Amino acid sequence: MPTEPTILIVVELQDCDLxxxxxxxxxxxxxxxxxxxxxxxxxxxxxxxxxxxKRLQGFGxxxxxxxxxxxxxxxxxxxxxxxxxxxxxxxxPVYILMSNTLTGVDLAPxxxxxxxxxxxxxxxxxxxxxxxxxxxxxxxxxxxxxxxxAATCPFLVSLRPRAFAPLQPQNSxxxxxVPVNCALNPNPRVxxxxxxxxxxxxIRLETADRIVAGGRGIGxxxxxxxxxxxxxVLGAAIGASRPPCDxxxxxxxxxxxxxxxIVAPGLYIAVGISGSTQHLAGMSGAKTIVAINxxxxxSIFRIADYGVVGKYEEVIPTFTEALKxxxx
Amino acid sequence: xxxxxxxxxxxxxxxxxxAYFINTANATVExxxxxxxxxxFDENALEAALRIRDSxxxxxxxxxxxxxxxxxxxxxxxxxxxxxxLVKIEDEALDASALDSYITARVLAASLSKLGFDLIVxxxxxxxxxxxxxxxxxxxxxxxxxxxxxxxxHISGHEMTIERVLPQGCELVRxxxxxxxxxxxxxxxxxxxxxxxxxxxxxxxxxxxxxxDIGLTTLPAKRVIRQCLFAPExxxxxxxxxxxxxxxxxxxxxxxxxxxxxxx
Numbered sequence: 001m002p003t004e005p006t007i008l009i010v011v012e013l014q015d016c017d018l019x020x021x022x023x024x025x026x027x028x029x030x031x032x033x034x035x036x037x038x039x040x041x042x043x044x045x046x047x048x049x050x051x052x053x054k055r056l057q058g059f060g061x062x063x064x065x066x067x068x069x070x071x072x073x074x075x076x077x078x079x080x081x082x083x084x085x086x087x088x089x090x091x092x093p094v095y096i097l098m099s100n101t102l103t104g105v106d107l108a109p110x111x112x113x114x115x116x117x118x119x120x121x122x123x124x125x126x127x128x129x130x131x132x133x134x135x136x137x138x139x140x141x142x143x144x145x146x147x148x149x150a151a152t153c154p155f156l157v158s159l160r161p162r163a164f165a166p167l168q169p170q171n172s173x174x175x176x177x178v179p180v181n182c183a184l185n186p187n188p189r190v191x192x193x194x195x196x197x198x199x200x201x202x203i204r205l206e207t208a209d210r211i212v213a214g215g216r217g218i219g220x221x222x223x224x225x226x227x228x229x230x231x232x233v234l235g236a237a238i239g240a241s242r243p244p245c246d247x248x249x250x251x252x253x254x255x256x257x258x259x260x261x262i263v264a265p266g267l268y269i270a271v272g273i274s275g276s277t278q279h280l281a282g283m284s285g286a287k288t289i290v291a292i293n294x295x296x297x298x299s300i301f302r303i304a305d306y307g308v309v310g311k312y313e314e315v316i317p318t319f320t321e322a323l324k325x326x327x328x
Numbered sequence: 329x330x331x332x333x334x335x336x337x338x339x340x341x342x343x344x345x346x347a348y349f350i351n352t353a354n355a356t357v358e359x360x361x362x363x364x365x366x367x368x369f370d371e372n373a374l375e376a377a378l379r380i381r382d383s384x385x386x387x388x389x390x391x392x393x394x395x396x397x398x399x400x401x402x403x404x405x406x407x408x409x410x411x412x413x414l415v416k417i418e419d420e421a422l423d424a425s426a427l428d429s430y431i432t433a434r435v436l437a438a439s440l441s442k443l444g445f446d447l448i449v450x451x452x453x454x455x456x457x458x459x460x461x462x463x464x465x466x467x468x469x470x471x472x473x474x475x476x477x478x479x480x481x482h483i484s485g486h487e488m489t490i491e492r493v494l495p496q497g498c499e500l501v502r503x504x505x506x507x508x509x510x511x512x513x514x515x516x517x518x519x520x521x522x523x524x525x526x527x528x529x530x531x532x533x534x535x536x537x538x539x540x541d542i543g544l545t546t547l548p549a550k551r552v553i554r555q556c557l558f559a560p561e562x563x564x565x566x567x568x569x570x571x572x573x574x575x576x577x578x579x580x581x582x583x584x585x586x587x588x589x590x591x592x
Contacts, residue, residue, distance in 0.1 A: 075494075077474075077476070101495065102477065102493065102494065102495045103495070105452075105460060105476065105477065106464075106476045106477065108461070109460065109461035109463075109464040109465065110464055112461060112551075113461075113464060113465050113468040114468075116551075117551065118428070118430070118550075118551030118552040119429070119459075119461055119551075119552065120552060121453075121458065121459055121460050121461065122458055122460075129555070131555070134555055137458075138560065139357075139456060139457045139458060139557075140339070140341065140348045140357055140456055140457075141341040141342070141455065142560065143343075143345045143347075143348045143559075143560070144348050144350060144357055144557050144558070144559065144560070145557065145558050145559070145560050146355075146457065146554055146556075146557050147554070147555040147556045147557070147558070148552055148553065148554055148555060149552075149553050149555050150552075150553070151549070151550050151551050151552055151553045152551045152552075189473035189503055189504075190473050190474075190475055190501050190502070190503045191501060191502045191503070192499055192500075192501050193489065193499075193500040193501060193502050194499065194500040195494070195497070195498075195499045195500075196497045196498050196499065196500070197496050197497040198496065198497035198498070234592065242513060245513070246513060246516075246517055252493070252513075252514060253495075255513075258458070259369075259452065259453075259512060259513065266591075267591055267592065276342055277341065277342060278341070278342075288591050289565070290582070290586070291567070301567045301569075302564045302565075302567070303564060303565055304565060304567045305565050305566075305567060305568065306567065306568050306570060306582060306585065306586065307567045307568070307569045307570065308569070308570050308571070308575070308578050308579065308582055309569065309571070310575040310578065311575065314574075314575040314576065314579075315575050315576075315578065315579040315582075316579070317579075318575075318576040318579035318580055319579040319580075319582055319583050322579065322580045322583035322584070323583045323586075323587075323592060326583060326584075326587050326592070327592065
């Protein structure tokens with residue numbers, strides 16, 4: 001048994017494979033492991049985990065703890081917490097890291113309370129301090145950064161998507177796979193009745209390299225039709241700030257921002273978006289930002305690379321046509 | 329049916345950056361020149377509670393808030409929107425620097441035990457520190473089932489059916505009351521009060537307790553230490569403004585510029 005402290009990375013599955021954000025969690029875990037001279041292990045939960053477990057080879061992990069159970073087919077807070085608590089019992093981690101996805105938003109606090117452990121959510125950086133690793137997160141809508149350290153062992157950290165570069169496989173050390181037995185309660189207090197998958201039109205936000213996003217300035221669902229035409233030409237996904245989602249102009253899944261999707265595409269075109277701090281927190285990592293807004297004072301221009309001041313209805317059609325001519 | 333909504337006042341999150349003055353001595357933020365407001369998701373939580381009461385008219389909605397000092401003006405907004413009563417837990421010991429999610433959940437759970445409830449509604453996370461763990465903590469301390477990311481709720485007798493947001497859609501889940509739900513913007517925008525409602529809000533009952541009143545003489549130790557706060561680096565970009573004789577011309581120039589800069 002290694003005597004070095006264990007850093008446990010809870011990876012997430014997507015269609016029986018590793019969720020791409022898992023590699024970012026491994027990166028953060030690697031930084032913590034270096035800081036405390038520890039070893040990294042991973043926890044995998046699901047129903048049919050072989051492919052995901054295989055993909056975790058080559059990351060220098062000490063162990064991959066697996067609970068494979070039909071009850072873990074889709075995420076259920078009570079089941080996942082129970083299975084992870086069992087893994088933590090075997091792994092005795094000092095730090096537990098996971099992505100702050102919609103799953104992590106539910107799972108991280110549940111596990112923290114189960115383990116009576118402290119938790120810092122939505123961290124964007126791990127730093128070295130004389131007290132050990134400290135975890136940095138944006139607070140007050142990104143206007144202030146807060147630095148936290150553990151007051152419990154284990155200690156949990158959830159990680160903001162796109163804040164860490166994905167870890168690349170680095171060595172051939174074989175990782176030992178440890179199946180963990182866990183008797184899950186078949187009658188949880190919250191019962192799942194039905195699952196409704198909603199089709200996403202076009203390209204998915206989370207993986208898109210180009211995004212065309214609209215805000216309150218778009219004025220209604222019809223306006224998003226113009227943005228879709230532009231998105232089609234660019235092969236881009238459709239995004240939105242919060243108001244169009246609240247007002248039902250677009251699906252809530254299109255929301256980009258602190259509490260929506262956090263994106264970092266190559267190109268982000270913000271149309272009719274004034275640039276609330278909530279929204280900027282979700283897209284300021286884009287490589288190139290183009291802003292089109294009728295208000296020259298809009299704060300979106302402060303973080304944009306290219307800007308046009310004017311009514312979007314008069315800009316977008318010509319812009320779309322011109323791009324179409326260039327790209328075909 | 330008694331619904332209790334836990335709400336928090338925060339400095340307006342849309343304020344300019346220099347409005348959030350960092351007190352390095354105790355790692356807290358002192359707002360300068362921006363008013364306290366209801367935390368955004370707490371407004372959604374209150375709206376979700378009011379919608380439940382709309383379809384269960386015998387129910388009542390109480391808002392509960394804890395802090396060193398709670399601004400009545402902020403709480404009046406919740407009452408004007410439709411909450412029936414307010415319970416404030418005010419105590420010198422509840423200074424922001426003395427609290428973490430664990431202690432906050434302990435204080436709220438003790439208050440809720442004294443208050444009584446059938447359903448607890450909390451916001452997804454507060455707009456200041458975005459911790460997002462107090463709700464699940466309260467449920468844990470009071471041994472209640474809890475559901476997060478709630479979009480809508482239907483209550484029939486002691487059973488509650490909930491639409492819950494998923495990455496690829498939603499799910500319907502069922503649980504029994506008493507229970508706790510956590511609500512984000514999916515809960516809906518808080519209704520706008522009329523002038524009459526605003527006037528009447530001032531006459532609604534307010535109860536103020538301190539920590540001793542809810543049976544908490546000492547606060548437990550923190551589980552998370554906030555080491556320090558710092559201002560983020562400004563990474564404002566220099567925006568190249570594209571204009572032309574007309575917006576159509578500007579649009580064409582923008583496309584050309586993006587192409588020549590190899591952005592597209």
